[in-house]
Amino acid sequence: MHAYRTHTCAALSKANVGDTIRLSGWVHRKRDHGGVLFVDLRDHYGLTQIVADSDSVALPVLEGLRLESVVTIDGVVKARAESTINPNLPTGEIEVFAREVKVLSRADELPLPVAGEQEYPEDIRLRYRFLDLRRETLHANIVKRTQIISDMRRRMEAAGFTEYSTPILTASSPEGARDFLVPSRIHPGKFYALPQAPQQYKQLLMVAGFDRYFQIAPCFRDEDPRADRLPGEFYQLDLEMSFVTQEEVWDTMEPVMAGVFEAFADGKPVTPAGSFRRIPYAQSMLDYGSDKPDLRNPIIIKDVTSHFEGSGFGIFAGIVASGGTIRAIPAPGAGAGSRKFFDDMNNWARAEGHSGLGYINIKDGVPGGPIAKNHGEERTAELIAALGLGENDGVFFAAGKEEQAAKLAGLARTRVAEQLDLIDKDRFELCWIVDFPFYEWDEDLKKVEFSHNPFSMPQGGMEALQTQDPLTIKAYQYDLVCNGYEIASGSIRNESPETMVKAFEITGLTQADVEERFGGMYRAFHYGAPPHGGMAAGVDRVVMLLCGAQNLREITLFPMNQKAEDLLMNAPSPAEPKQLRELSIRVVEAPKS
């Protein structure tokens, strides 16, 4: 007989009744009735009920064991009496009568119960991650994560892509996020960097003629986290294709992404491949106030700036007169509700740091609130007609400089829909946001900067760079968005060295700068570079969406906390003086601010 088990804890059924078997696992729960004891024995696969009574030598041993101890049970499979069958358990028709028990590992008193799905403090969960990972939901999420990644690989290979690994120790990239640096022992004073993404490597792979590359790529960025952004490291489904237009990238990836979602959505509807909406960035900012709109939210924002020219509502009239923008966010049915809803929205906007959120609440066809009062009866009626509002609708107004008004309108759109419960949560709505601006104005530095990826191709190419106002140039740059999350970003790349230099010149960099910072790629583009493009999808975010998790730590094996500390392994930690000497590094006291 196998030393530890003949079956797993999910394997036994009525067919095994009478068999002599051996199971190993964790003591999940105990129910001690004195003369008879029940133990739910758990392993990766499931639960099996173990029974011991006073005829069994196992009884006193199991009675004295704490939960989460590891045991091997020798016993006989018995059918349960009709009245004692547990329909909630796959193995609920049988139980194992314990003849022998061997304690493999005793558990101390637990800092974190494994059974049950109660919430526990984040620091304790991370410090005892090995216990947390035994819990049902997290355990299942991790398994699902692995299955999703495996499915992605299969679909990418089926689509003609090949996986290539790229270096982890590489050069610091001067653009973008903060790098993690790795000191070089052989070159005192010099540093490697961990890749923020394999961006340049994958472009070099295209120049090297590999045509269709992908990789489940680890990426490292030293930036502060969010609920949908892990500190330190994360994974991307990174891909690149040669001789393609952006439409081909979309057409290739829609079946992959829709396929992955469908495979793991548990029957929830997914936007079908071939029908992802392609929404220009400018349109998205207008209609949804965001470049990552949640299309499950039915609210569409409207521009109503012209309605407030010379309005009796002085604040808005003044904003419009000084070149500002007013956006309207309809709140269907809210007019019939309480005044408190409108006040709460306004307070929320102020708490978020905005100057406020105006509103009109229509009750039985009568518009109310300070805006309706001052704007003028006739003009208010015109406004309501233009917005197509009904007898008992409400509407909020976000006012300010165009960018701020759009952003506030977007946040308000989300909040209104949440408050009014307008979002169908059991759906995955996928769309592309396209035609991102190539440049943007950096107010701090008072100069033109790349708004996304400096390696992307400006629409109109060299001619656009030479003749257009830089801030009007669009890029062949696109994001894939699902339910309000950016889940992928990509572009057609700029493979022309001349255009690349010109693009950087507009941001104030010279040819010499480009050669110094992107030497490898710049050189590569002089020796026959195919037109190419691709994208990178956030694996962690896709998994989070498919697991229905609100937080990346719920789908990550060993995440760091918000301060980028690993509480289980105790990282980061000080280095030994010997290590520092070898690296020619001296630690200085951080200046106290």
Place this chain on the structure above:
RNA sequence: GCGGGUGUAGCUCAGUUGGUUAGAGUAUCGGCCUGUCACGCCGAGGGUCGCGGGUUCAAGUCCCGUCACUCGCGCCA
């Protein structure tokens, strides 16, 4: 770096207007219990109310500072 929330027993939480010895569930320990599946019953131990300072006759409760966790802003080409 900034703003919000949370912090009371190992864990989940309650604790009124500032007022007696800070409670419950669960876990732990002891006792009872032969059909439970979140088993049940009896009992016991367990508290720096995150930490420091202040106001007060009196602080878990009010004020200031600080720390931890978290959400967001900045940041994230």
